Amino acid sequence: MTEPSSSVVALRAAFGPAILRDRISCGDTIVWVKKERAHDLLAWLRNTPTQAFNYLTDITAVDYRDPERPLEVVYQLRSLHRKADLRIKVPLDKSGPLEVESVFDLWKGADWLEREVFDMFGVTFTGHPDLRRILMWDSYAEGHPLRKEFPLRGHFTRAEQTRQALAANPEAHYSVAELSIVEAYDELPEDVKRRLAHGERGEVK
Amino acid sequence: MGLTVPGAGSEPTEAELAGVSPNFLTTRLDAVANWGRANSLWPMPFGTACCAIEFMASAAGRFDLARFGMERMSFSPRQADLLICAGRLPFKLAPIIRRIWDQMPQPKWSISMGACASSGGIFDTYAMVQGIDTIIPVDIYVPGCPPRPEGLIYGITLLQKKIKGESISDPTLRVEHVMDDRGFYLPPQTIDEISEPFGNSVHQTRSA
Numbered sequence: 001m002t003e004p005s006s007s008v009v010a011l012r013a014a015f016g017p018a019i020l021r022d023r024i025s026c027g028d029t030i031v032w033v034k035k036e037r038a039h040d041l042l043a044w045l046r047n048t049p050t051q052a053f054n055y056l057t058d059i060t061a062v063d064y065r066d067p068e069r070p071l072e073v074v075y076q077l078r079s080l081h082r083k084a085d086l087r088i089k090v091p092l093d094k095s096g097p098l099e100v101e102s103v104f105d106l107w108k109g110a111d112w113l114e115r116e117v118f119d120m121f122g123v124t125f126t127g128h129p130d131l132r133r134i135l136m137w138d139s140y141a142e143g144h145p146l147r148k149e150f151p152l153r154g155h156f157t158r159a160e161q162t163r164q165a166l167a168a169n170p171e172a173h174y175s176v177a178e179l180s181i182v183e184a185y186d187e188l189p190e191d192v193k194r195r196l197a198h199g200e201r202g203e204v205k
Numbered sequence: 206m207g208l209t210v211p212g213a214g215s216e217p218t219e220a221e222l223a224g225v226s227p228n229f230l231t232t233r234l235d236a237v238a239n240w241g242r243a244n245s246l247w248p249m250p251f252g253t254a255c256c257a258i259e260f261m262a263s264a265a266g267r268f269d270l271a272r273f274g275m276e277r278m279s280f281s282p283r284q285a286d287l288l289i290c291a292g293r294l295p296f297k298l299a300p301i302i303r304r305i306w307d308q309m310p311q312p313k314w315s316i317s318m319g320a321c322a323s324s325g326g327i328f329d330t331y332a333m334v335q336g337i338d339t340i341i342p343v344d345i346y347v348p349g350c351p352p353r354p355e356g357l358i359y360g361i362t363l364l365q366k367k368i369k370g371e372s373i374s375d376p377t378l379r380v381e382h383v384m385d386d387r388g389f390y391l392p393p394q395t396i397d398e399i400s401e402p403f404g405n406s407v408h409q410t411r412s413a
Contacts, residue, residue, distance in 0.1 A: 136332075137297055145331050154331030158400035159393030161331075162339050165296035166303060167388050 005029040007051055007086050015041055020091070030087045032072075038090045039101035045077060045086065046106050053077040053086060056107035059114055061121040063148045073100055073123060092123065102128040120146040137168045235372050242286070242312060243368040244274040246361075249285035249309065251302055254292030256319035256351040263354035273361055282308040287364070288341070291351075293321035294334040303390075306341040311379045314368070316360055317343045320350045325400070335400035339391060342382065 008022050008031060018037035023030055033041055045053045057076040064071075070091035077086045092098050102125035104110045114125040115134040122144035125131060133140060141164065142155045154161060185193065248270075252260055264270045264278065279285035282305045294302060306315070317337050320326035323346045325335035334340060344367060347360035371378055382390050389396070 135297075142331065150331070152330055157393070157397055158335060158339070159389070159396040161296060162299065162334070162396050163388045163393070165299040165334075166340070166384070166390075168297075168300055170300050170304070 005084065005086060007031075007045070007084070010048075010050065011041065011045075014044060028085060028087055030089060032089045032091060035090045035092060035100050038088070039103060042075060042077075042088065042103050043106055045088075051079065052081055053079045053084075055080050056103070056109050056113070057085075059103075059110060059117055061117050061123055061146075063121060063146065065148050067094070070094060071098060071121065071123070073117065075103070098123045099126055100124075101126050104128055120144055122147065137165075139164065139168050235374075236369075238373050239369045239371055243365040246273075246275050246287045246314075246364075247277055247279040247285050248275055248287040248289050249279050249282050249305065250289055250291065251305065252289075252291040253294060253298065254319075254321065254351075256291035256322070259351045259354055260289060260291040260318065260357065263357045268354040268358060270358070270361070273358065273365070275361070282306075283310065285309050286313045288313065288315040289318055290315065290322045290337050291318040293326060293328055294337050294340070295332050296334055297332075299334055299340050302337065303340055307381075311381070314344045314364055315341055316345045316347060316357075316364060318347045318357060318360070319352055320348065323348065324403075326350060329402055339396045339399050341390075
């Protein structure tokens with residue numbers, strides 16, 4: 001596939017100057033977008049019937065070794081009806097704040113994906129309801145491990161890393177709702193309630 | 206041991222003893238206690254990676270850990286006396302394995318199974334504990350990536366040999382190591398020394 005996706009033409013017509021460039025790599029269409037219009041453009045791609053990108057496959061980021069080059073947040077979209085893919089990249093200048101608007105309001109699946117990018121790259125997603133670390137523990141103090149300036153073995157000595165890891169409270173990774181199944185019981189779907197009620201431990205409630 | 210002697214109250218005569226079957230034995234307390242401990246280990250499997258697959262194979266029919274008195278896997282640390290860490294241990298799991306170890310009652314032993322548990326293996330990174338001996342005390346290291354079930358079983362027989370050499374009157378064997386006020390179980394220099402890069406890792410600088 002060497003023809004650009006029909007989405008690119010439509011995007012250029014609708015957003016003009018917000019589109020920085022586009023190219024095809026390994027058969028995939030990639031569009032670079034200014035961060036100010038990124039949320040509008042992603043909402044447009046999701047809600048316009050001719051685009052209908054209703055599935056957010058992944059959000060990730062790339063930090064390039066060249067310090068001049070901006071960090072890029074990557075959105076991989078798929079339209080399940082049209083069987084079409086589109087990759088949107090949002091460059092973030094490393095001299096400024098690494099901030100981009102959350103797309104949690106468009107795709108609920110963005111929740112953990114944005115938390116992972118925040119954890120690993122330090123990109124802040126404004127408007128995210130629960131932006132916490134997801135892979136490293138909450139009190140992790142060494143920074144964001146997938147950034148290029150992060151040393152492979154971390155900043156601290158092994159002894160200090162061990163001390164901090166042992167001081168972490170394992171339960172602190174979870175929110176109160178995640179820890180308390182009894183309190184969340186009323187919000188569970190019917191089949192899960194039935195399974196829990198007749199589980200090997202007997203009645204939950 | 207159930208010896209009944211006619212005319213109890215007075216010392217039995219040799220003639221009386223000669224008619225009684227020899228249904229008692231003498232032994233050292235250490236020998237009988239260690240015999241029991243070594244041959245009925247209840248393992249707490251802490252499987253985090255591919256080593257756990259080999260561990261499961263060891264427990265299954267072909268290799269059959271039950272032959273060594275390990276019929277019962279104990280998935281509760283409070284009913285276990287052998288912690289087998291099978292797989293890599295990230296720092297995020299360090300407080301969890303430490304809590305499991307603290308919950309296990311004495312006497313207890315631990316086996317570090319495979320390269321990652323013993324030394325961090327190929328994962329000389331920010332996220333990985335460089336050997337679980339920086340977190341909990343380890344009795345036996347089983348090398349391999351992952352070790353075959355024969356390797357693990359050899360490690361277990363070595364541990365049984367070690368247990369049979371212990372003495373229940375030696376108080377130093379059953380000492381619980383507690384966290385000091387700086388938050389360390391081992392001196393920090395020791396942890397740094399154990400975690401030093403070796404092999405191919407030495408070619409990577411800390412800033413690589």
